[in-house]
Amino acid sequence: MSNKKLLLLAGDFTEDYETMVPFQALTMLGYEVHAVCPEKKSGDSVKTAIHDFEGDQTYTEKPGHNFALNYDFDKVQVDDYAGLVIPGGRGPEYLRLNERVIEIVQAFNNAGKPIASVCHGAQILAAAGVLEGRECSAYPAWPAHPAWLSAFAKLLGAQISI
Amino acid sequence: MSNKKLLLLAGDFTEDYETMVPFQALTMLGYEVHAVCPEKKSGDSVKTAIHDFEGDQTYTEKPGHNFALNYDFDKVQVDDYAGLVIPGGRGPEYLRLNERVIEIVQAFNNAGKPIASVCHGAQILAAAGVLEGRECSAYPAWPAHPAWLSAFAKLLGAQISI
Amino acid sequence: MSNKKLLLLAGDFTEDYETMVPFQALTMLGYEVHAVCPEKKSGDSVKTAIHDFEGDQTYTEKPGHNFALNYDFDKVQVDDYAGLVIPGGRGPEYLRLNERVIEIVQAFNNAGKPIASVCHGAQILAAAGVLEGRECSAYPAWPAHPAWLSAFAKLLGAQISI
């Protein structure tokens, strides 16, 4: 039987959609997704940010939903998870300064487990030194979420027929 | 071969998550989701609303993302679709006043096609007279998106194994 | 001598104007208006919402004033009041789920006392079952406040000459 748990690294001002869409879409597939944030516990929440294009030279930012975490960061054991999800937005910029975050990312990488990172999530991958020798989509090539999630699900071994 | 197209009825101030999560999660499964809004065309967008619980007696509202439509409302042919998605928020309150919206909902219902409605989406179902003899979740029992989407996918005949 | 007290049922996110205009206009006429909200006391406040039309397919919402309550909800005795005012906005949607609110509305109705309800206030009237056999203005026919207030004052027996 496959490992059905996934880890999602949220933080204050990770992007609203990029945090909730993977959480809900992967949960819909049947995975148990543990959403965590350093220094926070299950039941705490992070504030998300709305990043959008509204006619300026770059994206705008507005306050988003409060996103409820459902697992304690301090209890994370990488062995429990089949894969890792890293939303973008403004969270990764400070999350990459957290040593335990870097350890976790490196452990997923060393174990050869799939990592789904979107947009600014790559800031954490770069800080963890796991991008070497890999191609990586980055701003301004904003990845299509559904295609990205679908590819991640395939890497995890999911089989979907409609 | 099954019909893989779904219709999603968006409007100004439909809820941010309730609009984008179904759109992306169902697209991830392989469906082609047509997001439409009365009087709007493919490429236009609607403004979404953030509904959240922040300590008051009811939910708060803040501006959300602009959600891009990808199909012309006026071109909708119910026969083309296997199912209908109706996000909540403040859109349904005015969308139910649109005759063509009501016609569309009734046509889905008469054809026995699955309708996934969340939260205030029930305002449209009520206006279309398709709730009679059915149970319907409503505020304050806020439906769990992933379970709701997963049940909708099963009704559509999707098979998912992880 | 006539009964000069009125009851006003406010709640979080009742509409800014629809809450304050009746409160002040009726106070100006000489009525003592008790503004109350379930689970709140005199001196507490509710947050109002600004509903406005700004070019979208439906109204927008922005944060409004904090509206100060001047009476304890738990002390309300329907016999003390000559009439009831129910502002609209997003308050009625959750206020109608409160049993004591429903009791109060039904008691006003059974006693044949005037009820002035505006916009979404009708959600409470419907939940209380007091709309049967009556006509009721509703969205999108937004009632003119001054005419509405003037008619209410007349029902209460007020005489105004200018």
Added chain:
Amino acid sequence: MSNKKLLLLAGDFTEDYETMVPFQALTMLGYEVHAVCPEKKSGDSVKTAIHDFEGDQTYTEKPGHNFALNYDFDKVQVDDYAGLVIPGGRGPEYLRLNERVIEIVQAFNNAGKPIASVCHGAQILAAAGVLEGRECSAYPAWPAHPAWLSAFAKLLGAQISI
């Protein structure tokens, strides 16, 4: 028969409540209130401001409703009106720099017609030189709207019995 027309001097960022409450309460009494703003016509609107006390050393400001004007400023003839209403907020600060505004206020004053000014409205009265020899309520003694409106109505000759 008494003159039933009143003039209300609105402007961008006059206070939300201080603009709408007098407009609606006086209309409710039966007056025809002409709401005007320099350089604007009937059907145009001004943006109001929400001034509120939220725990800081002075009031906060947030965007309020758009307030619809119903008369052309350029058509104002002081002889047509029985009284003048000047809302507060941030409008008076710039309105007092408008020569025609000053002329209008002085004409009301010279004709001995009642002027109801609230809060920052006194900035216009001071600029018009009509405060000499009069007492004037000012911030931080925020005037009670209903008592203020009731006193104004009495000065206008209104008779109210409830």
Added chain:
Amino acid sequence: MSNKKLLLLAGDFTEDYETMVPFQALTMLGYEVHAVCPEKKSGDSVKTAIHDFEGDQTYTEKPGHNFALNYDFDKVQVDDYAGLVIPGGRGPEYLRLNERVIEIVQAFNNAGKPIASVCHGAQILAAAGVLEGRECSAYPAWPAHPAWLSAFAKLLGAQISI
């Protein structure tokens, strides 16, 4: 050796730029600038306001930065300072009602020390009675900050060559 300390009178909703620009520019020149606010201590902060022109008849207001104070108001001794800076915005309106603020301003004036006041800062100068016999720039002639700061530095005896 010249006195190198300056006093800056901040308050809730003094203008964002008008508070920080003088603070930082004068600090850059080598002055030790004590930023104070009545009833607050070093380490406390005030909320600033963004005043801007965005197409309306007067300026808009939005929330600005929290500005950190670095000195206790209650410890201010006018003898310690070579000059006084009074930012504009909405702070001066209420700061002028504080007796100690007025005393401080009068003491600077009586000692012939330079006072740099911008925009609404003049409300404090007027309340302190120190404007008599002086010309004073005021809204809508919005002063150029750099020229204003440069003139202030010259009055303080600074010598700058680039």
Added chain:
Amino acid sequence: MSNKKLLLLAGDFTEDYETMVPFQALTMLGYEVHAVCPEKKSGDSVKTAIHDFEGDQTYTEKPGHNFALNYDFDKVQVDDYAGLVIPGGRGPEYLRLNERVIEIVQAFNNAGKPIASVCHGAQILAAAGVLEGRECSAYPAWPAHPAWLSAFAKLLGAQISI
């Protein structure tokens, strides 16, 4: 005689203070500061962002002032300037993707002219490849503006005595 012109590279959502403080403080010193943005001309403006620490795990963002540009980006000749200022915020993230921006930064660097970059401004320096062999302050060591500006002024040869 020294070259008194400086170039400042602004963009949409460069930080409010980090854009205006250097502009005004350096202008106060006597420099002519040309504020430019790709694809914009003198008289156009950029929207700034307020970045602040308000109790979350990272900074918040709110809309700031519109900052007026005073020179055409397309007319910039590096030879005309004695130094370059690069504000932080969210502008540098997209400005670094502009080829002409990179050329300009490299030209300043090759000519040995001082470059004052704050906070996220380093993203442009990194993209231009001018950080090699240099130490660079970066988030979370937020640089003190006045010390930073003072050091920059000294590099430019300014002499200040107070």
